Amino acid sequence: MSKSLVAYFSASGVTKRLAERLADEIGADIFEIQAETPYTDADLDWQDRDSRSSIEMNDRSCRPAIRTKITDMEQYDVVFVGFPIWWYREPSIIDTFMESCDFSGKTVIPFATSGGSGMGSSGRNMAALASGAKVLDGKCFPVNVSGRELADWAAKWL
Numbered sequence: 001m002s003k004s005l006v007a008y009f010s011a012s013g014v015t016k017r018l019a020e021r022l023a024d025e026i027g028a029d030i031f032e033i034q035a036e037t038p039y040t041d042a043d044l045d046w047q048d049r050d051s052r053s054s055i056e057m058n059d060r061s062c063r064p065a066i067r068t069k070i071t072d073m074e075q076y077d078v079v080f081v082g083f084p085i086w087w088y089r090e091p092s093i094i095d096t097f098m099e100s101c102d103f104s105g106k107t108v109i110p111f112a113t114s115g116g117s118g119m120g121s122s123g124r125n126m127a128a129l130a131s132g133a134k135v136l137d138g139k140c141f142p143v144n145v146s147g148r149e150l151a152d153w154a155a156k157w158l
């Protein structure tokens with residue numbers, strides 16, 4: 001059986017709860033990707049073109065710093081990477097995460113929560129940042145997804 005990790009970023013707790021449920025269902029380790037400078041409510045205002053999130057998401061090369069690095073990534077075969085959809089894709093801090101770890105030989109499965117959008121270009125963007133890894137398109141889940149559905153979805157890679 002392959003060893004799996006659920007790594008996630010969550011700005012307002014929705015993806016955090018989903019990630020915890022997923023890890024619990026499949027018996028995976030869990031790691032929270034935290035911004036070195038946490039996001040405030042004002043930072044998350046997508047209607048303000050000058051907010052931190054707007055500025056970051058408008059710059060494809062933006063790589064917000066992560067507080068703690070994973071040091072024992074070698075032990076995992078499968079890594080589920082969770083995040084909220086921001087502007088139809090993965091938040092820039094997920095790009096930082098993808099670049100800061102060695103995913104070669106691993107299967108990376110993105111998952112997300114959103115206000116209604118799907119995964120968009122997230123999987124392709126993440127694949128471009130993780131050479132040697134198999135990065136899938138992944139799936140966006142409604143908040144009320146059942147534990148059973150989560151477990152069945154994840155079982156394909158375990």
Ligand SMILES: Cc1cc2nc3c(=O)[nH]c(=O)nc-3n(C[C@H](O)[C@H](O)[C@H](O)COP(=O)(O)O)c2cc1C
Nearest residue numbers: 010011012013014015084085087088114115116117
């Ligand atoms: C800056 C920003 C951009 C967002 N862009 C989208 C989007 O493009 N499509 C969408 O459906 N939801 C969008 N949302 C809503 C979030 O994806 C949604 O609320 C998510 O569940 C939040 O997860 P979290 O609590 O883990 O941060 C956006 C939210 C923020 C803060």
